[in-house]
Amino acid sequence: xxxxxxxxILASMACAALLVGCSSNSTxxxxxxxxxxxxxxxxxxxxLDAAFEGFKKAxxxxxxxxxxxxxxxxxxxxxxxxNNKPIADKFVADEVDLIFANSTPSAQSxxxxxxxIPIIFTSVTDPVGAELVxxxxxxxxxxxxxxxxxxxxxxxxxxxxxxxxxxxxxxVIYNTGEQNSVVxxxxxxxxxxxxxxxxxxxxxxxxxxxxxxxxxxIGRVDAIYMPTDNTVVSAIQSLITxxxxxxxxxFAGDLDSMEAGAVAASGFNxxxxxxxxxxxxxxxxKGEKDPSEIPVSYPQSLKLTINTEAAEAQGLEVQDxxxxxxxxxxxx
Numbered sequence: 001x002x003x004x005x006x007x008x009i010l011a012s013m014a015c016a017a018l019l020v021g022c023s024s025n026s027t028x029x030x031x032x033x034x035x036x037x038x039x040x041x042x043x044x045x046x047x048l049d050a051a052f053e054g055f056k057k058a059x060x061x062x063x064x065x066x067x068x069x070x071x072x073x074x075x076x077x078x079x080x081x082x083n084n085k086p087i088a089d090k091f092v093a094d095e096v097d098l099i100f101a102n103s104t105p106s107a108q109s110x111x112x113x114x115x116x117i118p119i120i121f122t123s124v125t126d127p128v129g130a131e132l133v134x135x136x137x138x139x140x141x142x143x144x145x146x147x148x149x150x151x152x153x154x155x156x157x158x159x160x161x162x163x164x165x166x167x168x169x170x171x172v173i174y175n176t177g178e179q180n181s182v183v184x185x186x187x188x189x190x191x192x193x194x195x196x197x198x199x200x201x202x203x204x205x206x207x208x209x210x211x212x213x214x215x216x217x218i219g220r221v222d223a224i225y226m227p228t229d230n231t232v233v234s235a236i237q238s239l240i241t242x243x244x245x246x247x248x249x250x251f252a253g254d255l256d257s258m259e260a261g262a263v264a265a266s267g268f269n270x271x272x273x274x275x276x277x278x279x280x281x282x283x284x285x286k287g288e289k290d291p292s293e294i295p296v297s298y299p300q301s302l303k304l305t306i307n308t309e310a311a312e313a314q315g316l317e318v319q320d321x322x323x324x325x326x327x328x329x330x331x332x
Contacts, residue, residue, distance in 0.1 A: 035070045035098070035285055038091035040110060042103035043079040045233045046256035047148075051102055051122050051274030058278025064285070077106065079207055079234055081177065084109035092117065098281055101145070103230055104130050104180040111143055118284045118291050121145030122277040123270070125180035125228065127296055136296040144291040146277045147298040148228060148254070148270070154184065156266035156304055157251055158191040161223050164322070165249065171200045171221035173213045173239065175231035184227035184253065210235035214242040221248065226262065228253040236260050240310075247315030255305055258329065263314055264306040268299035305329050 037059075041048050052074075056066065064070040073096060077083035088109040091099055099119045101107035107121035111132060122145050124130060133139035136147075161167045170192050174181040189199040200221050202213040210232055217224060224243060226232055232239065233254075240261040243250035252262035256270060276297065283289045304326040311318050318328070 033069055035064065036094070036096045037070060037072050037281070038087075038094070038096035038099045039072050039074040040077070040084065040087045040091070040099065040101050040106040041075070042077050042081070042084070042106050042230045043234045044076060045230070045236075046260060047228065047233065047254045047270040048102050048123055048230075050256060050270040051277070052100070054271035054274025054276075055100055055102075055122070055278040055281065056274075057271075058275045059282060059285075062279075062282040062286075064282070079231060081105045085113070088113035098285060100277075100281065104132075104178065105230075107132050107143070107145070108179075111140070115142055117142065118281075119143040119145075120277055120281045120284065120291065122273055123148045123228070125149045126183040129183055130179050133296055139292060139294070139296055141290075141292050144280060144294045144296055146273055146280075147296060148273060149184075150268065150299050150302045153266045153268075153302055154187050154253065155191055156302070157225065157253070157264070158188060158195070160264065160266075160304060160326075161225070161249075161251060162192070162195045162197060164319070165223060165316070167222040167249075168197045169200055169221045170197060171202065171217040171224040171248075172227065173202045173204060173210060173217075173224070173232050174227055174229045175205060176203045177205060178229055178231060181227050181229040181232075184229075188225055188227070204231060207231050207235035211238035211242060214239050217248070218242070218246050223249045223251060226250060226252045226257060233257060236262070244313045249311070249314045249316045258305055258307050258310075261310050261313075262307065263311045263316055264304060264326070266302060266304040268301055268303070272301075273299055303327055 075087040084105050092114045099110045101110045101121040102123050104124045110119045127133045174185050192199045202216050204213050249263045252258050252265040255265050255267040258265035280294050306326050307329045308318050
């Protein structure tokens with residue numbers, strides 16, 4: 001990484017000029033020895049948090065120890081997209097060595113703020129549609145990362161809802177301001193209509209509106225699908241409350257939401273996705289590759305998992321035959 005290498009050269013020259021022994025020990029804890037990673041995250045929720053933990057673990061496994069030779073400047077937008085720009089601007093002003101952008105809006109603001117600082121993103125549904133990269137194979141000059149959409153994830157869940165449960169009218173709640181959610185809903189709508197069903201949409205702009213949106217679906221849908229929408233996931237408990245009280249099975253786009261109380265999800269572990277993203281960052285920090293040389297990737301593993309306790313609470317009888325293609329999860 002050019003900027004990081006230049007800092008090291010200048011630091012070495014300064015040490016020589018002062019005739020002071022300059023140690024290369026990365027565990028000294030001195031500010032000059034530390035790589036600074038700016039972390040921008042749109043909101044607090046299990047999937048994004050798990051991705052960040054996986055990211056840090058990948059760096060740690062490759063010699064970057066927090067508090068020793070790497071410092072994380074963690075900034076959370078608290079679900080407000082308007083906070084993303086000042087966060088990104090802060091990182092540019094501070095001249096951080098790398099930006100870890102955890103969500104689509106976080107990555108978009110980071111890229112708008114700098115074309116020089118390396119940006120590694122994750123938890124992005126459609127990096128091409130979000131205009132973050134030109135293509136998966138050829139990302140931008142200073143940006144690459146991982147997408148949280150497996151090509152078969154949504155289809156696997158929708159097929160289960162229609163074929164196994166007989167759901168005809170499927171509800172979906174999402175924030176129309178989140179580009180990643182719009183893409184997912186378009187995919188869901190196409191899949192549902194191909195199977196002769198109807199998608200009933202309810203949109204929100206803040207997490208405080210999620211419960212009301214869920215209540216608007218009562219009596220109109222057989223089941224609800226929740227995409228990996230940051231606004232909605234942040235208020236998942238209010239959605240689960242409605243689903244449980246009204247016996248409307250709630251399906252999710254990520255496994256963390258399934259563990260939180262959704263009936264099922266076809267997904268992957270965000271910790272693993274974050275770890276994979278961290279390995280990309282390691283290559284950049286060590287100067288082995290530029291972001292433009294690292295293709296964007298997506299999760300390689302996919303599984304349908306059913307939360308048996310949530311299924312019972314939401315009026316769904318679990319079938320033994322489902323073990324042929326799904327795993328069962330029991331909170332107890």
